[in-house]
């Protein structure tokens with residue numbers, strides 16, 4: 296398995312070491328634990344940084360953080376706005392463990408759940424879905440995630456990343 300593939304694995308076998316990440320995003324200062332075998336270990340990902348820079352935090356409602364990694368997007372949303380409730384989803388069990396631990400450390404665990412895709416109630420609806428999507432799943436899967444047919448606007452492009460906003464038509 297290559298270093299790049301690690302974050303994709305549901306049950307990574309590499310030794311698990313936590314590594315703190317500090318980030319100032321959406322007006323909040325966060326200290327989170329990342330970890331080996333989880334996307335963006337020890338750092339805020341460049342694409343996620345662009346996402347934060349080019350958008351405003353959700354202010355209320357039920358937010359889905361799709362592909363949460365160690366949890367930075369959904370946790371930033373929960374910390375930035377007490378009226379936000381977050382469901383975070385990832386295929387990587389370690390990512391979910393870190394996201395839950397981070398939620399507890401930030402004092403938002405009562406408004407934050409982190410689950411495997413198959414644990415999510417498929418009838419649940421969300422006010423907003425936020426994602427730095429897993430591009431390695433391929434174009435078709437990405438298009439499915441973006442719900443083809445919904446109006447998609449490019450909010451910004453920076454450093455090779457595109458920030459897309461998709462709204463129900």
Ligand SMILES: C[S@@+](CC[C@H](N)C(=O)[O-])C[C@H]1O[C@@H](n2cnc3c(N)ncnc32)[C@H](O)[C@@H]1O
Pocket residue numbers: 302303304334335340343361362363364365366367368384385386387390412426427428429430432
């Ligand atoms: C680009 S990373 C973003 C992680 C985190 N949101 C961040 O900004 O640092 C994409 C994440 O999607 C997860 N992922 C991959 N396939 C997935 C799937 N089918 N369903 C949910 N999450 C998935 C990966 O494990 C990874 O943590």
